[in-house]
Amino acid sequence: MPNIATHGLLAQDVLDNAPFTRLARLIERYPKAYFLGSNGPDILFYYHSLPWQSKAGADRFNVMGNLVHSQKIDEFYRKAIEIIQATPQGETRQLMTVYLAGHLTHWSLDTVAHPYIFYKTGAIQGATKYWHFRLESMIDTLMVKQTKGYLLSKFDMPSLVKVDETTKEAIAKLYRPILSEVFDQDASEEELKECVTSIHTLATYLYDPYTIKFPLVQLGESLLGMKWKFSGHIVAGKMDLKRDVLNLNHATWKHPCDGTKVSDESFIDLYHSAIRRATGVLCALNDVLFKDNIV
Template sequence: MPDFWTHILAGEKVLKSCENEELSNLIAENYQLYNFGCQGADILFYKDFWPWKRSKNSSQAASFIHRISAKDIFAIILKDLDQSEIYKDGKIIAGAEKRGLLTYLLAFIVHYSLDSISHPFILANGGAGQKHKLIEIKIDIYMIDKYWNKDVLELNPQSYYQLKAEFKEEIERFYANIFSELLPYPYKAGMIEGAYTDLKKYHSLFCDNKQYKYYFFKLLNYLYPDELASYSYQLAKDKEIWSAENYQQFENYFAQSLNKSREYFTLLFNYFKKEISLKETLSAFSSRDFLGQNKAKNSL
């Protein structure tokens, strides 16, 4: 993916270094929506996450989206935006709901950049199998300690993101368009709202430092087939999985992704201003998917 906090950190760093006042103000208006967007389609993995009701449709959709190229996904999104007047007289003039959609789109780009650039390294270093999410939880712990000087267990993830009612329709349509054009099954109304609600439940369950939960999950791990350290930061702290060198190498890919996000922000702003065409904009997007695999039509 990488996981929740690393995507939040990437979004923060891109915003802080954004020299475009129009875009930075746009994001600042709805910063919690931006943080939600930085999670990308990962939110669908959390829909019905309980073992007894786990939704195969949502998780399969999330996996499918991760295997679509940026060029194909953003073609769908930008073609939809192409019908709207976004920029005029030196500023973004879109209404509140559309401004929320633009904010989400920018965050989605941050998510894509980090995923596509860091995933090949993660997959090549133990993340190709069942340890994938555990590695990404450990990356969260490392990155938040390194860049925020904080323990992830001291943080409440739910305070960082929000999907307000006024934006739900636009975000649902964002995904409905992707489903209808690129996925082999239809979008179910309310899927994103349901995923958002379940993400809140997931964070409430797994992301705090209550001692009783540590011992409860540790005991439950003897009975439950999955490695619960892949979900609980408390249990993950007990695991050693990567060397210091691996974390340092990941930071290099993280930095590369921030630069790529900034490039895409500039590209999109030029598109909003109608300085470049939709075709020119899409030609600059990568043909790689979220896993970093090349999806170019002429690739083998």
């Protein structure tokens, strides 16, 4: 999965060229919910993720995050739409709708980009465990420059996942019944709100536009024998120009689940494919939710 910045960039690019007029107007009213939604189920991985927090329950939420990423995708979105349609008209329903729109942009980019990411980094285990996160973080740094033309220091990444309490409550009310009824997983609304709080807190710590934190954290990791455990997640301003991270030279790569599927697409190519996919999906969501002129 690409990281916070890349998902946010894609969500903005989809909105900038939106043919889904009514949904777009609603997103413009609640942009924070939309950008948080662009992180999809990743928020579940952030429960009690800060080093000083108790790890009680963290494994349970990691399981939920993996389930939502990999199973019952159609059921997830059907249930989300069902919940929205059953929610009385008003701000909570509107926030749920906008959040779901962002969530669908996350799905769009993950489905297109995951094969490339996993081909480059292997499984998230063993000696290559942190390669996945390191690649995602560098993709964030490079994509800000590639798509917007400016350095990471000009891009406020943590703001993409900062929302108010009303938005947190709406998201928790949307997620809780989905987790319970679709995945048979129990999570309280307070726990889900904690996930949203933690993703912003951790994003603030991991945002390193001037590459000051990264070398210091790496030094600490070396002393503790924990190489890449934390630094692998840091989004640093210094760009890796030695490696062709975005495959701009169009080297051949294979789908990690099917070696017969060969591609030379760059990450930029994949990104634009994801924009087209997300635009189509949000047009469909617009048609479903506004067919009776209500949300």
